Amino acid sequence: MSLLEIQNLTKSFGGLKAVDNFSLKIASGEIVGLIGPNGAGKTTIFNLITGAIRADSGRVDLDGQSLTRFKPWDICRAGIGRTFQVVRPFMNRTVLYNAMVGAFARVKTPEEAEARALETLAFTGLLPKKDVLAKSLTLPDRKRLEITRALATRPRLLLLDEVMAGLNETETQEAIELVQRLRREMDVSLLIIEHVMEVVMTLSDRIVVLHHGEKICEGPPESVCSDQCVIEAYLGDDYGAACN
Numbered sequence: 001m002s003l004l005e006i007q008n009l010t011k012s013f014g015g016l017k018a019v020d021n022f023s024l025k026i027a028s029g030e031i032v033g034l035i036g037p038n039g040a041g042k043t044t045i046f047n048l049i050t051g052a053i054r055a056d057s058g059r060v061d062l063d064g065q066s067l068t069r070f071k072p073w074d075i076c077r078a079g080i081g082r083t084f085q086v087v088r089p090f091m092n093r094t095v096l097y098n099a100m101v102g103a104f105a106r107v108k109t110p111e112e113a114e115a116r117a118l119e120t121l122a123f124t125g126l127l128p129k130k131d132v133l134a135k136s137l138t139l140p141d142r143k144r145l146e147i148t149r150a151l152a153t154r155p156r157l158l159l160l161d162e163v164m165a166g167l168n169e170t171e172t173q174e175a176i177e178l179v180q181r182l183r184r185e186m187d188v189s190l191l192i193i194e195h196v197m198e199v200v201m202t203l204s205d206r207i208v209v210l211h212h213g214e215k216i217c218e219g220p221p222e223s224v225c226s227d228q229c230v231i232e233a234y235l236g237d238d239y240g241a242a243c244n
C-alpha cells in the first residue's frame, strides 16, 4: 500500500482551475519532487493535502485512511507535516519556543514538548541558537527552523515548499544533506517543491511535473528532464540540450 495516495484532486478558484484531476502515489521511504512554472498549482496541492483548503472533488488517503473530512490538525496528527513557502515563525519568540509549537502536536506537557523540541533542534543543527529570537535569524536558519517545527510534529510524510529558495551554494548543499538525513535517520518520506533543478534532480527518486494544474509528466529525474513537454513548459531548450 502507498503511504500517500491522491486521487483525481481538483480545485478551482473562481474560473481558474488551479489543480485539475491530479493523482499521485508516494511509497514509504520515497522522495518525490514536484516541479512546474509559477502558478502551476504546486502550493495549492500542499494546501489540499494538509486540509488548509478543501478540494472540489477527489480524495487524499494516508496509509489507506481517507483524510478528506479531516481538519488540518488531525492531518498533522495522522502524520503529515509541512513547511510554508513564505516562512512565518513567531518572530518575537525564541527558536526553542517555535520548535515546541510543533512538538505540542504530539505531546501534552511543556516538559515533554521541550525535550522533543531540543532533540529536533539537535538534529537540524539549530541547537546552539535555541535562545535566539526567530526574527534575528538569517534566512537559511529561518528555513531550518521551519523544517524543525514541522519535524517536531513527527511526520511520516513531510511536504517541503521551496525551502532552498534564496540559499547560496554552501547553504543549499547543507539543506540537501539535511533532507537526505531526514529520510535515512527519521524514516520520513518527502514531497518537495523546488525550483532549483540540480537540487530536485539530486534529491528525488521520482519527479512530477505540473502545468496549469495538470500533471504533464512523471518519472525518474533523467527521463523527466529530457521530456519534450517538460522542456517546452518549464525547463527551456538550453536545459533540455544540456540534459541530453
Ligand SMILES: Nc1ncnc2c1ncn2[C@@H]1O[C@H](COP(=O)(O)OP(=O)(O)O)[C@@H](O)[C@H]1O
Residues within 6 Å of the ligand: 013, 016, 018, 036, 037, 038, 039, 040, 041, 042, 043, 044, 045
Ligand atoms: N486562495 C486562493 N485564491 C485564489 N486564487 C488562488 C489561491 N491560491 C492560489 N491561487 C491561484 O491558483 C494558481 C496556482 O497557485 P499556486 O498553487 O500558489 O502555484 P505554485 O505554487 O505552483 O506557484 C495561481 O494562479 C494562484 O494565483
Ligand SMILES: [Mg+2]
Residues within 6 Å of the ligand: 042, 043, 044, 085
Ligand atoms: Mg508555490
